[in-house]
Amino acid sequence: MSTSSARPAGDPTPEPEREPAGATPTKESSLTLERGLNLLQAVADADSEAPTISDLANIVGVSRAAVYRLLGPLQSRGLVRREGSKVRLGLGVLWLAGKVVPQLRFAALPALRALAERVGATVHLTVADGNEAQAIAVVEPSWTSYHVAYRVGTRHSVQRGAAGRAVDLSEEGPKWITSVGELQPGAYGVAAPVRGVAGLRASVGVIAMEPLSPDEVGPLVVRTCSAVADALG
Amino acid sequence: MSTSSARPAGDPTPEPEREPAGATPTKESSLTLERGLNLLQAVADADSEAPTISDLANIVGVSRAAVYRLLGPLQSRGLVRREGSKVRLGLGVLWLAGKVVPQLRFAALPALRALAERVGATVHLTVADGNEAQAIAVVEPSWTSYHVAYRVGTRHSVQRGAAGRAVDLSEEGPKWITSVGELQPGAYGVAAPVRGVAGLRASVGVIAMEPLSPDEVGPLVVRTCSAVADALG
DNA sequence: GCGCGGTGTTCGTTTTACGGACACTTTTGT
DNA sequence: ACAAAAGTGTCCGTAAAACGAACACCGCGC
Numbered sequence: 001m002s003t004s005s006a007r008p009a010g011d012p013t014p015e016p017e018r019e020p021a022g023a024t025p026t027k028e029s030s031l032t033l034e035r036g037l038n039l040l041q042a043v044a045d046a047d048s049e050a051p052t053i054s055d056l057a058n059i060v061g062v063s064r065a066a067v068y069r070l071l072g073p074l075q076s077r078g079l080v081r082r083e084g085s086k087v088r089l090g091l092g093v094l095w096l097a098g099k100v101v102p103q104l105r106f107a108a109l110p111a112l113r114a115l116a117e118r119v120g121a122t123v124h125l126t127v128a129d130g131n132e133a134q135a136i137a138v139v140e141p142s143w144t145s146y147h148v149a150y151r152v153g154t155r156h157s158v159q160r161g162a163a164g165r166a167v168d169l170s171e172e173g174p175k176w177i178t179s180v181g182e183l184q185p186g187a188y189g190v191a192a193p194v195r196g197v198a199g200l201r202a203s204v205g206v207i208a209m210e211p212l213s214p215d216e217v218g219p220l221v222v223r224t225c226s227a228v229a230d231a232l233g
Numbered sequence: 234m235s236t237s238s239a240r241p242a243g244d245p246t247p248e249p250e251r252e253p254a255g256a257t258p259t260k261e262s263s264l265t266l267e268r269g270l271n272l273l274q275a276v277a278d279a280d281s282e283a284p285t286i287s288d289l290a291n292i293v294g295v296s297r298a299a300v301y302r303l304l305g306p307l308q309s310r311g312l313v314r315r316e317g318s319k320v321r322l323g324l325g326v327l328w329l330a331g332k333v334v335p336q337l338r339f340a341a342l343p344a345l346r347a348l349a350e351r352v353g354a355t356v357h358l359t360v361a362d363g364n365e366a367q368a369i370a371v372v373e374p375s376w377t378s379y380h381v382a383y384r385v386g387t388r389h390s391v392q393r394g395a396a397g398r399a400v401d402l403s404e405e406g407p408k409w410i411t412s413v414g415e416l417q418p419g420a421y422g423v424a425a426p427v428r429g430v431a432g433l434r435a436s437v438g439v440i441a442m443e444p445l446s447p448d449e450v451g452p453l454v455v456r457t458c459s460a461v462a463d464a465l466g
Numbered sequence: 467g468c469g470c471g472g473t474g475t476t477c478g479t480t481t482t483a484c485g486g487a488c489a490c491t492t493t494t495g496t
Numbered sequence: 497a498c499a500a501a502a503g504t505g506t507c508c509g510t511a512a513a514a515c516g517a518a519c520a521c522c523g524c525g526c
Contacts, residue, residue, distance in 0.1 A: 028506090029305040031482065032265035032514065037306050044332040054472070063516045068474070072262040073270050078431060083464070085473070088340060089333040091465070095432045097330030098362075099277040100322040106280075107321060129331075130386070153363060155388060199311060199324045231316070232324070261475090264513065265483065287503065296485040301505070318504070 035062055036070045043080050043087050050086030104232065105137040111227035112139040112204065119217055121208040122148045125228065126163040126191075128201035132156070133164040148187060148207045162189035163205035169193045176218040180211075188212050192221045196229045204228060268295055269303045276313050276320050283319030337465065338370040344460035345372040345437065352450055354441040355381045358461065359396040359424075361434035365389070366397040381420060381440045395422035396438035402426045409451040413444075421445050425454045429462045437461060 042059045043051065053071075057064040071087070074080045078092030108125050116123040116139040125137040135154045140147050158164045162179035169177060169192070176192040183189075190212050191205030204225045206217055275292045276284065286304075290297040304320070307313045311325030341358050349356040349372040358370040368387045373380050391397045395412035402410060402425070409425040416422075423445050424438030437458045439450055 028301050029309075030265055030269065030302045032263060033269035033303055034306040036263065036266035036269065037310055037312070040329075041310070044329055047332070047335055050336075052472075053474090064473085065475080065516060066514075068261050069263040069514070070266055073267040076262075077270055077274070079270075081465070083340065088336045089329070091333070091337075091430060091432045093326070093329045093333045096273075096277055096322070096326045099280070100324070100326045102280050103283075103321045104324075107316065132386070132388075153365065155365070197324065199328045232314070285503075286505090297504085298485060298506080299483075302483070 032070075035060060035066065036074065039067065039070050040074060040079060044089055050083065050088050052085050053087065056087060101136055107231045108137055108228045109139065111224050111231060112137060114227075115139075115204070115206070115220060115224040116141045117143070118220060119206055119208075119212070120144045120147070121206050121212070122150050123224075124150055124163065124205050124207065125194075126167065126203050126205060128158050128164075128167040131158050133158045133161075133167060133203075135163070146209060148184075148209055150207055156183060161205075162191035163203045166191035166193045166203035166205065167201045169203075171195075175222050176214070178212075178214050178218075190214060190217045190221055192218070192225045194225045194229050194232075197232045200232065202228075265303075268293060268299070269307065272300065272303050273307060273312060277322055283316065283321050285318050286320065289320060334369055340464045341370055341461045342372065344457050344464060345370060347460075348372075348437070348439070348453060348457040349374045350376070351453060352439055352441075352445070353377045353380070354439050354445070355383050356457075357383055357396065357438050357440065358427075359400065359436050359438060361391050361397075361400040364391050366391045366394075366400060366436075368396070379442060381417075381442055383440055389416060394438075395424035396436045399424035399426045399436035399438065400434045402436075404428075408455050409447070411445070411447050411451075423447060423450045423454055425451070425458045427458045427462050427465075430465045433465065435461075 038060045039056060042056055051059065053064055053067050057067045060067070062070075071080065071082075075082065075090070078090040078095070081088055081090040104127075105125070112123045112125060120141045120143065122141070123139045124135045126133045126135050128134075132155050135150065135152055138150045138152050140149065156164055158167055161183045162177045165179075166177045176190055179189040179191075181187060186209060188208050188211050189205055191203045194200065194202040194204060204221055206212060206221055271293045272289060275289055284292065286297055286300050290300045293300070295303075304313065304315075308315065308323070311323040311328070314321055314323040337360075338358070345356045345358060353374045353376065355374070356372045357368045359366045359368050361367075365388050368383065368385055371383045371385050373382065389397055391400055394416040395410045398412075399410045409423055412422040412424075414420060419442060421441050421444050422438055424436045427433065427435040427437060437454055439445060439454055
């Protein structure tokens with residue numbers, strides 16, 4: 001939550017206060033929406049056993065009448081669907097997911113571009129989806145005569161390529177990974193995982209036609225990963 | 234807004250039974266949740282221009298204070314994230330999307346199984362994601378000596394294979410599509426698109442090792458598509 | 467038959483969310 | 497440079513919205 005460096009308005013200066021016992025540090029929340037999203041989450045959590053209305057009322061901790069009210073808006077947007085008396089996730093979720101990728105890409109682009117121009121090679125952001133990895137953003141340097149063209153949307157196993165293996169790189173151990181000709185003969189890769197963004201398995205990678213100097217490029221990639229993580233977190 | 238409101242009022246339940254009593258199309262709704270989801274949608278709709286709090290207040294038609302309150306729950310679940318003073322979609326959406334596929338698969342399985350047993354060949358449900366198609370459910374017949382093994386998760390271009398081309402089959406024209414050896418030499422395919430489920434581009438296909446009788450199998454596939462559409466809609 | 471576990475809707479009450487106002491900081495503009 | 501504009505974040509009293517118990521109802525099994 002807004003770990004961004006620049007905090008716009010002043011809240012670190014509790015100067016004009018007369019708040020005796022600050023019970024909650026400004027708990028901004030809306031109970032109804034909270035419950036509505038709890039409901040959505042409860043539906044999502046039930047993988048194979050579709051919950052009934054009553055089940056949901058129990059899980060979320062509200063009356064059944066409330067579940068009906070909350071289900072309305074959820075349903076009209078296709079986030080949930082009713083199948084007889086069972087409730088399941090709806091396809092509106094997929095629509096939303098389709099919208100998140102461009103925004104994710106957009107947010108990460110500046111950091112990727114900086115790296116691409118710096119090292120003069122193609123840079124990409126890859127996210128894991130199950131045990132497949134997919135490139136969601138690619139940036140090519142603007143000043144080179146030759147560089148590798150890498151297509152957005154490329155998918156491969158998370159076990160292949162520097163970018164693939166990097167997404168699940170353990171906390172300890174090497175900070176980055178290199179590969180030679182794993183996905184494409186003659187292609188040299190360096191990649192590092194993006195850490196610190198909850199729910200995201202991703203990596204930033206560099207692809208070049210000539211061997212990269214790992215000691216030089218590696219740290220740059222790692223730094224870009226941090227930048228990307230900041231941009232997304 | 235969008236097409237989501239295209240919910241046929243009449244409950245399309247060709248499913249035999251289970252429907253308790255006459256479902257009265259009562260407009261159950263919760264204003265707060267409605268607004269909260271509108272907010273989420275507003276954030277999703279802004280592809281490249283990240284909206285500010287004030288923007289969102291204008292778009293959704295509520296006071297800024299309300300936006301703050303609504304943003305709380307949304308943010309804590311990672312559905313949106315704040316980037317300085319801009320608001321973007323969060324990664325919780327991807328998490329949700331990951332949960333919808335198994336439920337989708339589960340819902341469609343009975344219809345697929347029925348078809349597989351009927352024609353004695355492997356049946357699969359394929360959904361399009363961008364210009365790639367991915368098999369999310371595969372059912373193999375239980376009584377055949379030989380059948381094609383097809384892996385869940387297989388991806389290919391939407392232009393290839395009967396299942397791929399079927400997802401974007403226009404309303405007019407053929408009801409189903411056949412293919413021979415397009416993805417795999419010696420494999421014969423018949424596929425038809427799943428229609429009527431808003432926001433979903435999908436197809437049901439049959440794969441066999443021997444030529445299928447289109448006139449016989451085609452209508453069956455189409456019928457299965459309807460069944461699947463009903464199960465999901 | 468009767469209870470049991472479901473759904474769907476109503477109604478009066480009070481909790482919840484509303485939005486104008488304020489204090490403040492950052493950016494814009496002449 | 498300074499002023500004006502636009503932005504954020506938070507307070508408050510008020511009114512409207514959401515709450516949950518209760519009701520009417522249906523299908524199933526003991």
